[in-house]
Amino acid sequence: MAKEILVLTGSPRRKGNSDQLADAFIRGAAAAGHNAHKFEAAYKDIHGCRGCNMCWSSGTDPCVVKDDFFQLAPLIESCELAVFVSPLYFGGFTAQLKCAWDRFYAYGRKTGKDRIAIKESALLLTLGDTDDATYKHAVGTYKGISEYLGWKDRGIIVAKGVNGKMDILKHEALGQAEALGKSV
Numbered sequence: 001m002a003k004e005i006l007v008l009t010g011s012p013r014r015k016g017n018s019d020q021l022a023d024a025f026i027r028g029a030a031a032a033g034h035n036a037h038k039f040e041a042a043y044k045d046i047h048g049c050r051g052c053n054m055c056w057s058s059g060t061d062p063c064v065v066k067d068d069f070f071q072l073a074p075l076i077e078s079c080e081l082a083v084f085v086s087p088l089y090f091g092g093f094t095a096q097l098k099c100a101w102d103r104f105y106a107y108g109r110k111t112g113k114d115r116i117a118i119k120e121s122a123l124l125l126t127l128g129d130t131d132d133a134t135y136k137h138a139v140g141t142y143k144g145i146s147e148y149l150g151w152k153d154r155g156i157i158v159a160k161g162v163n164g165k166m167d168i169l170k171h172e173a174l175g176q177a178e179a180l181g182k183s184v
């Protein structure tokens, strides 16, 4: 059955490694008849969570911070699968992705739990290093968020050793991302 899929990217580098990985996933998903919605956090005005715990205080809005998160919220409420895509920045995710991700907090709270459609997640990650230890904290963060929000993991694809924008083109992760898109 066709799925609505949120592909949330975090790199500020257009057509860079992680962006191309996201596009490969989307190609696969489209070939399988799914509908992927690419949302590029790095080109939006999304601030970090303030931790004010005022989520849903208006009765209708997830957050009191009125920024581009309000463009993302409808996708969180309509997509069944969320794919997070980022380069590794100092062992973690880009700040742009993390700002958007932290705002999912509203949907983990009692008042937001019934409004989120996402049930499954996947991670696409790119990094310059080739050592597995380099990205273990990022994977831990992804798993922690997914578990907190009760999502089933559909796959983690890591492209190691890619720095230059075109490095991803000869990396096996590109084919893996497309295959994952087809298989979801």
Ligand SMILES: Cc1cc2nc3c(=O)[nH]c(=O)nc-3n(C[C@H](O)[C@H](O)[C@H](O)COP(=O)(O)O)c2cc1C
Residues within 6 Å of the ligand: 011, 012, 013, 015, 016, 017, 018, 019, 086, 087, 088, 089, 090, 091, 092, 126, 127, 128, 129, 130, 134, 162, 163, 164, 165
């Ligand atoms: C600010 C910054 C921090 C980075 N930190 C790491 C790191 O901790 N480990 C690593 O292996 N690569 C690191 N990199 C390299 C990127 O993860 C790598 O080049 C990635 O493929 C870039 O993806 P993009 O083209 O989608 O932006 C860093 C790059 C930048 C700009």
